[in-house]
Amino acid sequence: MGCNMPESSCAAAWEPEWTQSRRVGGYLVSPFCFFWEPSQAISDLVLVADVLYDLGTGLEVLSPLCPHLFLEVAGLGNFAKGMAVVAARATRLPIYSSFAREGNLSDLFAKGEAISTLFNVVGLGAGIQLASTVCSSMQGKLIVGPLLSALHIYSVVQEMRAAPVNTLNPQRTAMVVADFVKSGKVSSPADLRYRENLLFPNRLIEEAGNVVVGQPIRKAIKKPQKLKELREAFPNEKFLVNRRSEKTYMLLEQSATGEDALRGWLVAAFAAEMERSSGRGSGQAVLHEAYEKMERVFPSFVAQVKAKGWYTDQFLDGSGVRFAY
Template sequence: MVTKKAEQQAVYWTEISDSVSRRFHFEADGQVSMKVVDDSRAVIHKMVDCFYNKFFPSGYPYSVSEGYLRYTQFRALQHITSAALSVLSTQSLLFAAGLRPTPAQATAILRDGMQHVGKLICSNLGARMDSEPKSWRILADVLFDLGTGLEVLSPLCPHLFLEVAGLGNFAKGIAVVAARATRLPIYSSFAKEGNLSDLFAKGEAISTLFNVVGLGAGISLASTICSSMQGKLVVGPLLSILHVYSVVEEIQAVPVNTLNSQRTAMIVADFLKAGKISSPADLRYQEDLLFTGRLIEDAGNVKVGRALRKVVKPSKLRELKQIFLEEKFLLSHGNEWVDMVLEQDATGEDALRGWLVAAYAADIGKSSHEPSASALQEAYDKMNDVFPPFLSELQAKGWHTDRFLDGTGSRFSW
C-alpha cells in the first residue's frame, strides 16, 4: 500500500549522455520534466543540437522512418533552387512589363486568375494524388519549372507578354495544388510515433529556412550573372535541372506505406518469388515513378480499376461470384492481363486477397490461356491458407491495409 507521504515524495534521477547531464522528475500530474544540469559539449555540437531541435521532429532519428534525413537534405536543395528561380522569373517579368504600373497591375490580375484556373482543374485529381503521391509531387515541380521558364523567357516576346505570363501561371497553379495535396501522404509515411503534426511543423520550418536562403541566392544572381538575358538562359536551365534532380532524390527516399496497384503488385511478387514480405523502405527505390500502371508478371499481371461491365461477361458473372462468394473482389482473365474489380467498400486486405489469388492462378494455369474454374478454386484455397500470417507480417512491416488507393478506378456494389 502506498502512503500519502510516499505519493507526495518526488522521484528524481539523472541521466548522462554525450557529455550532457539531465535531471528528470515526475510532476504532480504524472508528467516527466527535464532540466539540463551540466553541458560540457563544444559550441558547435550545441549549435547542431539546437538545429535538430528546431528543424527535426522530437526524438529524431528514432521517431521517423528510414530515409527522412536524405529526404530532408534534397528538400532543402530543392527549395533553394526553386526560390532562386522565382527571383529570376520575377525580375524578367518586371523587365517585360517595362516597370509601368498599369500593365503590371493588369498582368498581376491575369497571372493570378490563370493560376486559380490551374488550381481548379487540378483539384479534381486528388484521388490520383493519394494513390501516386511520389509521381504527382515530381510532376508538380516539373510544371513549376515549366511555368518559371516561360516567365524568364517573357522579355524575348514582349508582344505576347500576357499570354506567356498567363500560361506560366496556369502551370504553376497546377503545380501548387499537386505539391500541397501530396504533402500529407509523404509526411504520413515518415511518422512512426503519432508525431505527424511535429513532422509537418518541422518540415515547413525547413522549407521556410531554405526558401529564404534561395531567395538570397536568387537576388545575388539577379544582380550579377543573371542581370542580362544571356545570363538567365545559362543559369536558369542549370538551376531547373538541379531542382528537378533534388525533387526526384527527395521523393525516392520516401517509404510510402499505403497500398496502391503498383506497391501491392510488388509486395505479392516478392512474396511469391522469395517468400518474404517487403517493407515500405525496401520498395521505395523500386517504384516506377513514370509508368505507375505497369503490369508485374510475377504478381499475376493484375490491372485494377476498369468498370465491371467492361471486364466480365454476363455469362461468367454468376460463376465468378460463386467462386468468390464471400469476397469483395472479382477476377476476370483477359488475353494480356487479369482484371480485378473491387466492391465499393473493399479495403487493402481485400485487394491483397484478390491479388494473391490472381498470382497463384497464373502460376497454376501457365499451360492454358485462361485458368479454369478449378484452377481459380485451387488458387483461392491456397490464398486462404497463407493469408493470415501474410497479413500479420505485412502490418508488422508498417503497411496500412485498411485502404486500397486505386485513384479514380471504377468499383461496384451488388
C-alpha cells in the same frame, strides 16, 4: 522530429490523413486540386505540383521570345506557378501533422517553413549569380533551365522515396505480392521505397500477375455470363479476377480493404504462375486452383504483411472504378 511512434509509421500517415483532409475541403483549394482524386498518394501530388511549377517558370522565361503573345504566355506561366504553389502548400499540414506530438505542431510548422524560406533565399542568390553569368543570354537560359529543372525533379523524387509509406496502393501491393510469390517473404515499406516508380505508378508487374485494377466492368468483363461465372468462383469475396490476354483484370467492391486487394492479387499471381509453369491457358480451372492456394497461404501471408508494418485497413486505388451489387 518530435514523433511519438516509429519514423516509418509517421511517414505512412501522410496518405490516409491526406485522404481525409482532401475529402473535407481539398476541392476548394485550387482548380488544379479539383481534378485530383482524394485517394491518390500525396507523393504524387507533390511531384506533379513541382513539375507544374517548373513548367510555369519555363513559360515565363520563354515569354520574351513571343512578343505578340507575351501577356498570354507569361500569364499562363504565372497561373501554373500559382496553382502549383497552392497545391504543394496544401500537402504540408498533413505531413507536419504526421510527425507531431500533441501540442508541438506549431513548432514543426515553424521549423519547416524556416527551412523552406532559408533555401528560397539561397536559391534566389544562386539565381542572381547565374543570371549575371551563364544565363545572361537566352541561349544560356535555354541550356541551364532544363538542367536545373531536371535536378529539381530528381531531388523531389528522392525526397518522396526517402520516407517509407505503409499504405497499400496498386504498385506497392503488386511488389509485395511479387516478392512473396518469388521468395516466400514479405518486403517492408523501407525495402520497397526506392523500388517504387513515382513517375509511372501504373506499371504492370509480371510476377504479380500483370494486374490491372479499377477498370470499368464493361472493359474488365465483357460478357454478362462471364460475370456470373466469376461471382460463383469467388463467393463472399469483395473482388473479382478475370485473366485475359496476359493481363489480369481485378474489380474491387466499394467496401474492399487492403486485405481484399491482397487476396485478389495473390489469386492473380498464382494463376499467372500456374499458366507459365504448366503451359495451360487461362480458365476457370486455373482460377479455382489459384483461389484454393490463396486460401491456404493467406493467413500466414497477411500476418507477415501486418508484422512488416503495412496498413491493410484501406486500399488507395486513386481514380479506379469499384463495383457494388
